[in-house]
Amino acid sequence: MIITIASGKGGTGKTTVATNLAVSISSSIDNTPVWVLDCDVEEPNCHLFLKPEIYTSEAVGVPVPKVDKEKCTACGKCGQFCEYSAIVALKTVPITFPELCHGCGGCSLICPEGAISETKRRVGMLEKGQSGDIGFVHGRLRVGEAMSPPLIRAVKKFVFKKGLTLIDAPPGTSCPVIEAIKGSDFVILVTEPTPFGLNDLTLAVDMVKQLNIPFGVLINRADIGDNRVSEYCQAEGIPILLQIPDNRKIAEAYSRGMMIVDVVPGLRETFMDLYFRIKKMCGQQHNEEA
Amino acid sequence: MKVVLTSSGESLDSPLDPRFGRAQKFILFDTDNNEHQVVDNSQNLNAAQGAGIQAAQNVSRLNAEYVITGHCGPKAFRTLQAAGIKVIVGVEGTVAEVIEKFKAGKLTPTEASDVEGHWI
Numbered sequence: 449m450i451i452t453i454a455s456g457k458g459g460t461g462k463t464t465v466a467t468n469l470a471v472s473i474s475s476s477i478d479n480t481p482v483w484v485l486d487c488d489v490e491e492p493n494c495h496l497f498l499k500p501e502i503y504t505s506e507a508v509g510v511p512v513p514k515v516d517k518e519k520c521t522a523c524g525k526c527g528q529f530c531e532y533s534a535i536v537a538l539k540t541v542p543i544t545f546p547e548l549c550h551g552c553g554g555c556s557l558i559c560p561e562g563a564i565s566e567t568k569r570r571v572g573m574l575e576k577g578q579s580g581d582i583g584f585v586h587g588r589l590r591v592g593e594a595m596s597p598p599l600i601r602a603v604k605k606f607v608f609k610k611g612l613t614l615i616d617a618p619p620g621t622s623c624p625v626i627e628a629i630k631g632s633d634f635v636i637l638v639t640e641p642t643p644f645g646l647n648d649l650t651l652a653v654d655m656v657k658q659l660n661i662p663f664g665v666l667i668n669r670a671d672i673g674d675n676r677v678s679e680y681c682q683a684e685g686i687p688i689l690l691q692i693p694d695n696r697k698i699a700e701a702y703s704r705g706m707m708i709v710d711v712v713p714g715l716r717e718t719f720m721d722l723y724f725r726i727k728k729m730c731g732q733q734h735n736e737e738a
Numbered sequence: 739m740k741v742v743l744t745s746s747g748e749s750l751d752s753p754l755d756p757r758f759g760r761a762q763k764f765i766l767f768d769t770d771n772n773e774h775q776v777v778d779n780s781q782n783l784n785a786a787q788g789a790g791i792q793a794a795q796n797v798s799r800l801n802a803e804y805v806i807t808g809h810c811g812p813k814a815f816r817t818l819q820a821a822g823i824k825v826i827v828g829v830e831g832t833v834a835e836v837i838e839k840f841k842a843g844k845l846t847p848t849e850a851s852d853v854e855g856h857w858i
Contacts, residue, residue, distance in 0.1 A: 527795070533788025533813075538798050538821040545813055548788055 450613045451726060452632040454656070456648025458619035460638045461668035461692070462488070464702060466616040467497040468709045472719035473612060474581045481611030484579075486586035487628035488618040489572060489599045496705045500577035500584035508587065508602045509568030510551040510595065517541050519563035526555035526564060535564075551598060572599040576606065583608065597627040607631070612723075621648075621655045629656065633730050635663040636689060641673035646680060653686065662729060666722075669694040687729070690722050739769045741804040741840065742797050743833050748776045750834040756808025759790030765833055766800050769841060790814025797823060806836055806845065815851035827852045 453466040466484060474482040486494040495502075513526070513535050520541045527537030534549035535542050546569045556564040572589040585606040587599040596618070604627075607613045617628035629635055635656050639645040649665065656663045665681050670691035681688050692698070701711040709716040744761035745752045755761040764777040777800065782789040790810070794817035797805055805818060806826045818825050824847035829836050839845055 533791035533795075536791055536795055536817055536820075538795065538817070540820065543817065543820045545788075545791065548791075548813075 449611075449634075449727065449730065450607055450609075450615065450632045451634045451636060451723075452615040452617050452629050453636045453638060454617040454625060454629055454652060455619050455638040456621060456650070456652035457639065457645050460619075460640045460645060461666075462619070462638050463493050463497065463616055464668070464698075464708060465636060465638055465666060466614050467494050468707055468715070469719050469723060470498070470582050470614050471580075471707050472709055472716045473723050476716070476720055481583065481608060482581065483583040483585070483606065483608045483611065483613045484616065485603050485606060485613060486584075486616045487600045487603050487624075488616055489587035489589040489596050489603065490618060490624075492586040492588060492616075494616050495577075495584070495586060497707060498579035498582060498584055499705070500579035500582070502575045502577035502584075504576045506574050507570050508572050508574050508599050509570045510549065510598045511553060511566040512546040512549045512551065512569045513544055513555050513564045514567040515542055515544065516563040516565065519561045521561055521563075523560065525558050525560065529554050529558045547594065550595070571595055574599070574602050596624045600624055600627045604628070604631070621651045626655065626659065629661065630659060632661055634726050635661050636666050636726075637663055638666045638668055639677055640669050641667055641675070641677045643673075643676070645673070646677050649677060650680065653684070664689040664726070664729070667691045689725065690718065739804075740800065740802045741767050741769065741806055741837075742777075742800060742802040743767060743836060744805075744807040745776075745833050750774065750837070751832050753832055754806070754808060754829060754836055756830075758805065758807045758810045758814050759785075759793045761793070761807065764793075764797065764800075766802060767833075767837055769837075788813070791817050794818045794821065794823075797821075804840070804847070806840060809853045810848070810851050811853050812851040812855045815848075 453462045470482050470484045486492040524537035526535045532548045535544050535555050571593050577584045587603045589596050618624045637652050639649040664687040666689050671694050697711050698708045701708050743765045744755040745763045745765045746755040760783050767774045782792045790813050794814045798821035804824050810825050810827050826845045827848045
């Protein structure tokens with residue numbers, strides 16, 4: 449089973465939910481292997497809380513075109529084909545803009561002279577490790593790099609179908625978020641009960657509905673702000689999965705890189721219960737193998 | 739000699755558009771016979787990315803020797819340079835005024851782009 453933790457607005461508590469849910473389940477259910485995939489590759493932070501021991505690290509690249517000037521006849525077909533202006537054909541040998549290339553490989557297929565081959569452009573690092581019983585994978589996007597989906601795809605290759613995979617998605621509703629979410633069995637949308645939280649939640653809800661994935665809302669710091677998030681969820685028939693109160697102890701634990709389930713009594717059981725309810729909503733019984 | 743000017747409208751009295759890739763219109767002006775032609779740029783105006791590069795490709799098809807605009811970023815500049823087109827930046831005024839300045843030899847081409855590229 450794959451559960452993705454996403455949000456419209458950043459800073460609402462995605463990582464807190466992902467890591468504490470992982471720890472709660474892995475420490476309490478013996479037959480469910482848990483993997484955490486941190487797909488927020490622009491600023492991954494699950495490792496700050498899970499403190500995994502990293503045992504492999506590899507570079508991830510995207511294919512970009514390389515033009516053989518000897519073979520090129522400057523016919524211009526590659527430039528006409530490219531939607532992203534990553535290869536431009538003027539009256540001469542084409543020039544390339546690797547930072548714009550989405551790596552589709554179309555230019556090399558369309559070149560009648562076979563003059564275009566592919567070379568790799570590094571977009572980031574993939575690291576794999578272990579935190580207690582929790583398997584851990586994350587991507588670290590190269591500083592200055594704008595194209596994160598290829599790295600997110602590389603992280604998602606480690607989705608573990610037999611156990612539980614928790615994906616920490618980037619905030620927002622753009623391509624990287626969709627890349628992180630797609631293929632999930634359930635999405636937890638984390639929000640805060642503020643006008644900003646509500647605005648971005650509605651955008652995230654529209655996105656998840658388009659992807660046709662079951663979802664529910666988790667309201668973090670539930671006693672700040674106003675009631676409009678709850679009212680919105682009720683009006684739209686969206687289940688409110690859990691409300692986490694605005695608790696100073698939680699903020700202190702978070703700021704020290706600690707698990708909030710270790711400082712708030714009963715919270716571990718609350719997260720376990722959340723997991724069982726999500727399984728039920730996905731049509732699975734909690735006594736079955738996931 | 740043909741020059742391309744970025745224009746915010748279709749007449750020579752229109753103010754020069756300071757943007758290159760996302761200019762409203764291009765005006766192709768021929769200094770040999772003082773004739774001009776308006777070229778649409780709406781496709782690039784709404785492009786998700788690579789507007790400057792596409793605009794540079796379009797300009798190269800017009801066989802212009804110069805581009806006169808407000809600002810030109812690194813990717814558009816590199817493409818124009820590859821096409822052998824000289825770029826004049828930092829120009830303001832109406833298209834007609836700029837053409838007069840150009841004819842009088844008061845405008846000199848830039849050696850490099852004058853603004854940062856966009857994030858992608």
